[in-house]
Amino acid sequence: NLPPGPKGLPIIGNLHQLGKSQHRSFHKLSQDYGPVMFLRFGVVPVVVFSTREGAEEVLKTHDLETCSRAKLTATRLFSYNYKSIGFTQYNDDWKEMRKLAMTELFSAKKLKAFRYIREEECELLVKKISKSAQTQTPVDLRKALFSLTASIVCRLGFGQKFNECDFVDMDRVEELVLESETNIGSFAFTDFFPPGIGWVIDRISGRHSDLHKAFSKLSNFIQYVIDDHLKKGPSQEHSDIVHVMLDMINKPSKAGSFKVTYDHLKGVMSDVFLAGVNPGSISMIWAMTELARHPRVMKKLQQEIRETLGDNKEKITEQDLDKVQYLKFVFQETFRLHPPAPLLLPREAMSDLKILGYDIPKNTMIEVNTYSIGRDPKYWENPNDFIPERFIDSPVEYYGQHFELLPFGAGRRICPGINTGLTIVELGLLNVLYFFDWSLPDGMTTKDIDMEEAGAFVVGKKVPLELIPTPHKW
Numbered sequence: 001n002l003p004p005g006p007k008g009l010p011i012i013g014n015l016h017q018l019g020k021s022q023h024r025s026f027h028k029l030s031q032d033y034g035p036v037m038f039l040r041f042g043v044v045p046v047v048v049f050s051t052r053e054g055a056e057e058v059l060k061t062h063d064l065e066t067c068s069r070a071k072l073t074a075t076r077l078f079s080y081n082y083k084s085i086g087f088t089q090y091n092d093d094w095k096e097m098r099k100l101a102m103t104e105l106f107s108a109k110k111l112k113a114f115r116y117i118r119e120e121e122c123e124l125l126v127k128k129i130s131k132s133a134q135t136q137t138p139v140d141l142r143k144a145l146f147s148l149t150a151s152i153v154c155r156l157g158f159g160q161k162f163n164e165c166d167f168v169d170m171d172r173v174e175e176l177v178l179e180s181e182t183n184i185g186s187f188a189f190t191d192f193f194p195p196g197i198g199w200v201i202d203r204i205s206g207r208h209s210d211l212h213k214a215f216s217k218l219s220n221f222i223q224y225v226i227d228d229h230l231k232k233g234p235s236q237e238h239s240d241i242v243h244v245m246l247d248m249i250n251k252p253s254k255a256g257s258f259k260v261t262y263d264h265l266k267g268v269m270s271d272v273f274l275a276g277v278n279p280g281s282i283s284m285i286w287a288m289t290e291l292a293r294h295p296r297v298m299k300k301l302q303q304e305i306r307e308t309l310g311d312n313k314e315k316i317t318e319q320d321l322d323k324v325q326y327l328k329f330v331f332q333e334t335f336r337l338h339p340p341a342p343l344l345l346p347r348e349a350m351s352d353l354k355i356l357g358y359d360i361p362k363n364t365m366i367e368v369n370t371y372s373i374g375r376d377p378k379y380w381e382n383p384n385d386f387i388p389e390r391f392i393d394s395p396v397e398y399y400g401q402h403f404e405l406l407p408f409g410a411g412r413r414i415c416p417g418i419n420t421g422l423t424i425v426e427l428g429l430l431n432v433l434y435f436f437d438w439s440l441p442d443g444m445t446t447k448d449i450d451m452e453e454a455g456a457f458v459v460g461k462k463v464p465l466e467l468i469p470t471p472h473k474w
C-alpha cells in the first residue's frame, strides 16, 4: 500500500519532474497526488509529506525510532565522513557532537556570555548603514545582513573576526557558503543510479569535480581557522568550541571512552558555518522584503519598536528584544511563507514503516515539505498573504511543538541553534528598523519587488533587496 504518486520513467524515475526548486515541484505535484506522495529518484524510493499530520508522524514518532539522516555523497563529504551533527545518522558520533555543541555553543550560559559579540556586530552594521544614509545611497540588504550573520556566527563559533583575518574577506565567505550549499543541495547521480552508472555520469558531467572543488575550498578555510587557533593558543576573550575540541583531541582519553578526532572538529565547524550563517541572513532578508512590500506592517512595526524602546537610544541591547511582541509575529509570518530550509534535511527509513496508513519501505528517503504546510489553506486563512496579526491570539509557535510551522524542524533533530538564530535575526532587524526609515529607490513601487527564490536546500531571495535608509528623526 504505497502512497500515490506520479508515474515515473524507466531508469530516472521522477527526476525529470523536479524543476530547479524541489520544494515548489513537490508542492505542485502534491496538489494532484495528495499530501503523502511516492516518487522515485532513479532507483531510490522517496516519500514526501506535505501535511501537518505527516510531519508530526515523521518528526515526533519515527524520527525517534525508525528514521535517520539520509546518506548522500555530498553530505558524507561535507560532514567529514559523518562526523558532524547535521548530516550524521543517529549514532554515538552524533550524540557526542550534539551534546558538546549544546554545552559549548548553544547553552543559555554561552548565549549570555557572547551577547556582547552580537551587540557589537549590530552596532557596526548601523554605522555602515549610516554612511549610505548620509548620501541617500541604496543599501544592498542581502550583502549587509549576510555580512552581519556571518560575522556573528564566525566570532561565536570560531573566535574569528573577518576584519582581522588575512585569509578570507566577506565576499569570499559568501562565495564559500553559497558554493558549498549549492553543491550539497544538488544531485549526485551516484546516489540515485545503479552502482557504476551513477559514478560514470558524475565524472563525465563534472558533478564529481565540482563537489570536490567546493569541499576543498571549505576545507582550506576550516584548516586555516584551526591553524590560527593552534598558533594563538587559548584565547583570554572567550574559549570557543574550536579551542575546547582541540583540547579534547590533545588530551589522552580513558580506555573505552569517546575519542574526539580532527574529523569531528572539522565536521562541527562545517556545520556551524553552513547551518549557522545563511538561514539567519535569509530570514532577515525575507522579513525586510515583506516589510518593504507591506508599508502598513512596516509602519506599525516601527511605531511599536520606537514607542516601546523610547526616543534617541544610542544602542539596542538584547534586553530590548522581549519588549517588542509584534516583531516576533513578523518573524513567525516570515518563517511561515519563507522557511529557509523548506524541506528540512532529508531522512531515511531505517526499517519498513507504516505512516498514515501507507507502507514506507526500508531505505526510502523521507522529505517533509514545510513550504507546503506553511501555505496550506486547511491551517491558514488567506495562506498566501503576509498578515503577522494572525499570530496575535494564536497558540502556534516555532519551537517544534506545532507541526504547521516548522522553520527549525522538530523532534530529536530540531535545530540546536534555534535560540542563537532567533536572537541574531531579531536583534539585527530591531537595529535596522529602530535607527532608519526605509524607502524604495526612485521609480520603484512595491509591485516591482522581485520575490524569486534561489538555492538548493537553503532557499533565499534571488535578486538583491536594495532600499534607501534615512536616519529616523525623533
Ligand code: HEM
Pocket (backbone or CB within 6 Å): 085, 086, 087, 098, 153, 157, 271, 272, 275, 276, 277, 279, 280, 283, 340, 341, 344, 345, 406, 407, 408, 409, 410, 412, 413, 414, 415, 416, 417, 418, 420, 421, 422, 425
Ligand atoms: C534563523 C536561523 C536558523 C534557522 C531557520 C535554522 C533552521 C534549521 C533547520 C530547518 C534544521 C533542520 C532540522 C530538521 O531536519 O528537523 C536545522 C538544523 C541544524 N541547525 Fe539550524 N537554523 C538556524 C540557525 C542555526 C545556527 C545559528 C546554527 C549554529 C551556529 C545552527 C545549527 C544547526 C545544526 C548543527 C543543525 C543540525 C541538527 C541535527 O541534525 O541534529 N542553526 N536548522
